[in-house]
Amino acid sequence: MAPVKVFGSAVFANAARVLACLEEVGVEYEVEEVDYMAKEHKAPRRLARNPFGQIPAFQDGNIMLFESRAIAKYVLRKYSKQQAAQHQLQVVDLLREGNPEEAAAVDAWTEVEAHTYLPAIAPIVYECVVYPARLGIPPNLAVVEESLEKLSKVLAVYEAHLAKSDYLAGDFFSFADLNHFPYTFYFMTTPHASLLESYPSVKAWWGRLMARPSVRKIADGMVLRGQ
Template identity: 50%
Template sequence: MAIKVHGSRISTCVGRVIACLEEKGVEYEVVPVDYVTSEHKQQPFLSLNPFGQVPAFEDGDLTLFESRAITRYVSRKYKDIGTDLLRLNNLAESAIVDAWMEAEAHQFNGPMKVLIYQFFIRPFHHLALEEQEVETNSEKLGKVLEIYEERLSKYKYLAGDYFTLADLHHIPFIFYLFKTPKAYLITSRPHVNAWWNDISSRPSSIKISEGFDKENSFLKGNQ
């Protein structure tokens, strides 16, 4: 049975899983979820993800939710093919990947999620931008990216001189950030910008970017 990713390509979390599968060269099917009818909040979808969020993931009899858990699973199952995303054959390198994945989840994700909500979700629902929220979280994100700038002045990628999940997990949100006036948070930092130009040009990144632009009504409503 082919791997199934339930959700929409407009979702950053779905994009994260798709990018991982593309890096591994694994066949998969994206099963659309109808947000308008709240399909993700009803059965049978809730049997796949009890929190009513995307993605839900099926690999034979195995079902998973939470995009970062899914990418770890895919990277472990297919560790001998495609890009080595977890550095599983080297304990020290693997630990560094883990550390920077945690940084993405706990330092980068929070302010970035607020900015994307402000610039895309609120306008989609005809709600005004909350300027203070934007500025507060831009400042928070800037402080995180200053740490990234220092790290990337020494290494090509966050976990070292090799592309891993630590980099991949950032890609979907940054694509959205570049559709906002806050893109300078990336472009104003030369090492972060070079890192972004590198990781965003990978075939897996281009694949999810095309999905965003093709299906994303949030972007169309924000122009």
């Protein structure tokens, strides 16, 4: 039996974040599908797990968790060293909590993803990928245009930053980079993916992210496609 269970498959961007972390540390896990269209995540038995009715929720024995970034950090903290010791592998240290300065850089760019990058890219993903696939409605082009403009400004700052180091928090892959994967992946299935051509350092960084085996594996389950 898998030790941990994720409620929500990789098709949900926030579940993909958790699943990629589980792959990074090499924990066995089980995925329980949540029927989004039937609003199953709002059903009483789900709300007992996640009072805000979001996807994903997570179970590890008696521990029930919600909020994808919190779940992901729990997985990284609890299982990185344990799995490395068990399989005699190098520890996957994506949080760097042993070093306050590195941890702060990881945290800062994790916050940037949540509060600056996501508000710019997510509306494009909803309009061009999620709504067409799930609701059969075409993109609202005004929303897309406005968000592309916002995203361009954000990417200009990323470009200057990533010209100086291979990854966001320094010259090491971290939780900050990984957090960018799910929404960027869906964005790259839209006709607007070419925006990245104007930001060569960002594009090279994205190539490094997509080369991670954990990311590649989870991306295979992200079956929505943009239009």
